[in-house]
Amino acid sequence: MPRFSVVVPVFKVQGYLRECLDSVLSQSFTDLEVIAVDDRSPDGSGRILDEYAARDPRVRVLHLPENGGLGRARNAGVERAEGDYLLFLDSDDSYLPGALAAMDRQLTACGEPDLLVFDHQRSYWWGKTVPSMFGEQLASTGTRTSSVTGNPELLGLFHVAWNKAYRRAFYQREGLAFEPGLYEDAPLGNEAMICAETIGCLSRICVDYRQRYQGAITCSPGRKHFDIFPQYSSLFGFLARRPELEPHRPMLFERMMSHYLFCLRRADRVRPADRRAYFRQAALHYRTHVPQDFRPPRHAARDFRLLARRSYALFAARERVRRAGGAVRRAKGRLRSRLGRTYHRFYYAFQRRLPLRPDLAVYSAYWDRGVACSPAAIDAKARELAPHVRPVWIVRGSAAGELPPGTDYVVPHSRRYWRTLARATYFVNNVNFPDHVVKRPGQRHVMTHHGTPLKSMGLDQQPYPAAARMSFGQLLRRAERWDFSVTSNPHSSEVWDRAFPCTYEDVPSGYPRNDRFATATHDEIAAIRASLGILPGRIALLYAPTMRDYRKDYVPWLDLERLSAGLGDEYVLLMRTHYYYGRDQALRELHERGLIQDVSRYPSTEDLCLAADALITDYSSLMFDYANLDRPLVVHAPDWETYRDTRSVYFDLLSGRPGETPGPVTRNEDELTAVFRTGTWKGPEARALRAAFRERFCVHDDGLAAERVVRRVLLGEDPSALPPVVPLAERRTAPAPQAGDGAPQPLG
Template sequence: MPRFSVVVPAYRVQGYLRECLDSVLTQSFRDIEVIAVDDCSPDGSGLILDEYASRDPRVQVLHLPRNSGLGRARNTGVQHATGDYLLFLDSDDSYLPGALAAIDRRLTACGDPDLLVFDHERAHWWGERRPSVFGEQLAAPGTRTYTVAERPELLTLFHVAWNKAYRRSFYQREGFAFAPGLYEDAPLTNQAMVCARSIGCLPRVCVSYRQRYQGAITGSPGRRHFGIFRQYASLFAFLDARADLEAHRPLLFERMVSHYLFCLRRGERVRPADRRAYFRLAARDYRERLPPGFRPPCGAARDFRLLARNSYALFAARERARRAAGRARRAALRLRGALRALGCRAYYALQRRLPLDPGLAVYTAYWHRGVACNPAAVHAKARELAPRLKGVWIVRTDAAGAVPPGTDHVPPGSLRYWRLLARATYFVNNVNFPDHLVKRPGQRHVMTHHGTPLKSMGLDQRPYPAAARRTDFPLLLRRADRWDVSVTSNPHSAEVWDRAFPCSYEDLQAGYPRNDRLATATGAECAAVRARLGVPEGRTVLLYAPTMRDYREGFVPRLDLERLCAGLGDGYAVLVRTHYFYGPDAALCDLHERGLLRDVSRHPSVEDLCLAADALVTDYSSLMFDYAVLDRPLVIHAPDWETYRDSRGVYFDLLSGRPGETPGATARTAEELIEVFRSGAWRGPEATRLRAAFRARFCPYDDGRAAERVVRRVLLGEDPSALPPPAPGRPASAPAAVDSRQPTS
């Protein structure tokens, strides 16, 4: 008997079905059966299901002789299920990696409850992914279980079938079944919630809920949405037959009315021409099912009262007033913002009439995200070599708490911010300053960049829509026209910048200031960093740092990290750092909390993480070029190389195996990556040879004096011929735990 029976009904989903099935069958948790129901689909869905069943014995396909609808197709699947728990997955949705393992663990931790509710995300057709609003609510119970009587707010969780695991014996004992028609999830999920003797919660995002461009039933307005009244009629008929559930009637009544109102307000469901008739039926149900002594919820009492009186005219008038008030609020906010912007521009113009301050330098990095990267290294060296200069950082308000003590900083948009832009002489940034900055004569701009380019940059992005879709190239060149100095990390970068940003700046062949620390680190410093991170002694530390994808929104893990950690064993410690464009990831947080890895995405210093790691695992991140300074193993995990290469464009073939292009061992799958480490190939002779060539090509200037060269040339105005010439860097000391430069036998 499998742990899970996953019921997947299919109708007109041939374009999404493979992704759905793959998301189930490639889960690290294998103790499952998939009951796939072909609801007499007229497209190729049935053939796809048969194909999967032919190669995976866990898939059972049922072909219905006629189209029966989603609810009946699910009922058919349930009849053939044998698992301990039932899960329902719509065939255009998918599970995220590790979802089933997380569900199994939480079920076990909760003592195998009747019902487990887990989180989801919305995956919009344009690529954006948004977490649900239920994360905190699902996190609150921990591993404790409750009934609806104990925690009535459980009924406010998203009432769909696919965000729950149902103990099959409980499901069968209660005689649950989906009713035909639209909104079929509402009665069954509410029945299950009030009948369950134990309900657990899992805050991890397990399901990616696809928001289709068209074809979704809930996004197609029409009279079909009147089916919601039949569904709630079946729910209250169930309740009428169960005297033991009478105490839940007020809660279910409130959920019914709230659901009616939710649909009524959405034009993609109830058309304006149908709203009066819909309101009349909702008012009828209100009167007929009103529990004695019911009190409407706070915040919605007026809507409930209008429904009770069947006052559609007043409801419609209130809706018009509410929408008008919303428009007025938005207009007022826009006006307030415009007035403030006008005042700031006037103040900025006035300040630009005043003399420049020759002792004032402005620093910022990563669009004001904090004190970091090359500008931070330049600022630190300027304090040492040019103490007369005052350095001020531009830092967003939400990042100000992480600014090092004693560092002067200012939030963007403040009056002091505009004064600094107008009066400072030096500007140091690793990205472009905002377009509203007007460069005055005598001001000096230093572009330090923040990575060696593997992917196409600047004008080279033009042939690649995924990279160029949001880029105004004439504006990009106007920004680059403000540069006085471009800090070059290696000859490859100099060639790329010259073509990608063809402007009249000075190319300063200095190396990357942020890498000075890597080039001069000692073994004792590396050991101290590991101790601060809490890495157990004797572990081999791997830093996994994937980059962003232009062709999709949000962090989507391309590596099954749970499988990787399990395959490597206890001898390894895995640090994971996601790209700074992405916010927290629930699945990654779950793995961190379980102690399988450490999520270091918000760690303030990537240099610390590099010093702590015995090896870097990345896909296409420019961090590989910095890490090469340390002369430690580099492993490339490139599961989507062709897609990345074709959508963004690259300057060389990272997987070619040629010296100077491939930095070490490579893998395309999690299994291959595990084998790279098990076999010792990650630090073997071939990997060492490739790493040496890669390091020679991309790290020729990283000798620990890059920041000094920038400060002396730009801030002190020294002649280029007087600067200390870049010298070949020495390999940085390996961490104390493992000498990663020694290949295995």
């Protein structure tokens, strides 16, 4: 008997079905069966199901003789289920990696409850992904279970079928089944919730709920939406047959009427021509099912009273007023915004007529995310060598609370922001300043960049579809503001010269952010490792994959739980996602379980590099920085061909040629695990590859980069007078982390 029976009803989803099935069958938890119900689908869905069943014995396919709708298809699947728990997954949705394993763990921790409710996210067709609003509520229960009687707020959770695991014995005992028609989730979901004696919660996002461009019946207006009324009639019929559940009537009634009002106001559900009839039907249900002494919720009291009085005319009038008021508020907001932009434009223009301040420097990093990267290193060195120059950072409001003590900053679009842009002499950034920044004569812009380029940049991106969604004319106009371009090796200088063919001066100083790799002390590194909780003797591996232009959201390319188990307790895995991506709940869960350390929001990448005994990456420019430490590098490249073909690269990272490949290359988890278990990661071949890579890409990074930039830009020294580059063989490199007996041990 399998742990899970996943029932997948299928109708006209051939474009999404493989992704759905793959999301189930590729789960790390494998004790499952998939019952796929072909609801007489007219497209190729049935053929796809048979194909999957032929190659995976866990898939059972049921072809229905006629189309019966989602509810009947699910019921047919349940009849053939044999698992301990039932799961329902719509065939255009999918499970996130690790979802079933997380459900299994939580079910066990909760003592095998009747019901487990888990979280979901919405993925929109244009690429946006939004977590649900229920995460905190689900997380608040921990591993405790309760019933709706003990915790009525549980009824406020999203009432759909696919966000729950139902104990099959409970499901059968209560006689649960889906009704035909649209909105079939509403009665069954609520019936299950009020009948369950033990309900557990899982805050892990398990389901990716796809919001399709078209084809979703709930977003297609028409009379089909009147199906909601018999669905809720069946719920209250169920309640009438179970008098012991009568105390739940007020809450269920409130949810029913709120659902009616929600649909009534949605133009993509109830058509204007049908609204009066829909309102009358809702009013009839109000009178039929209203509990004795019912008190409407405060936020919807007027709407409930109008339903009670059957007053559609007043309801429609209120809707017209509400919509008009919303239009007026939006118009006022647009007017205020336009007036504000006009005021700031004139204020900025006025300030640009005033003299520049030779003692003022503006810093920014990563689109105003905070004090970081090479601009931060330049600022620190300028305070030492050019204390007469006052630094001001541009920082978005959400990051202001995380700034180092004493940081002077301005928030974008504030009055002081415009004044600072107009009067400052020096501008330092690792990305371009916004297009609204007007460069005045006498202002000097420093582009530090934020990495050595492996992927194509600037004009080199034009032929490649994943990266060419930009105006290259605007890009060059931004680059035309640069006076100085900071580079760390000849490769970068050559690329920037072709990719951004403007009149800036190349400053071959090294990247200032990498100075710490030459200056950090043994005690500093030990303190960083201690702050990260890395125990003495453990080998810390920093896994830092880059973003994908061809994917909108973070996609895990490794099964981190499996990798952690394969490496064993000798290693600790530090996981850092690209800053483009938001927080990932699966990583947080692995972190909480002690299998990895999610350091995605750790403020300093340089600290993480210093703390790590080795770096695992794919195509991230971090590899060029980390090479300065002369510690082992492993390239894990599962999608190299796709990345290369969609973005283009400047050299073949996987070639194995000296100067191109920095260390061992792996393509799957087994190969990656083997590299570390066999010691290949720090063997003689790895050392030879790393040495050649360092000779090519660590040319100028000797610990003096920030000083060279400050002397050249802020102090105006001649390039020939700058500190000469220390040869690679003579440089000091930060000591390797502690290992074993506590003494610094070189691992490469």
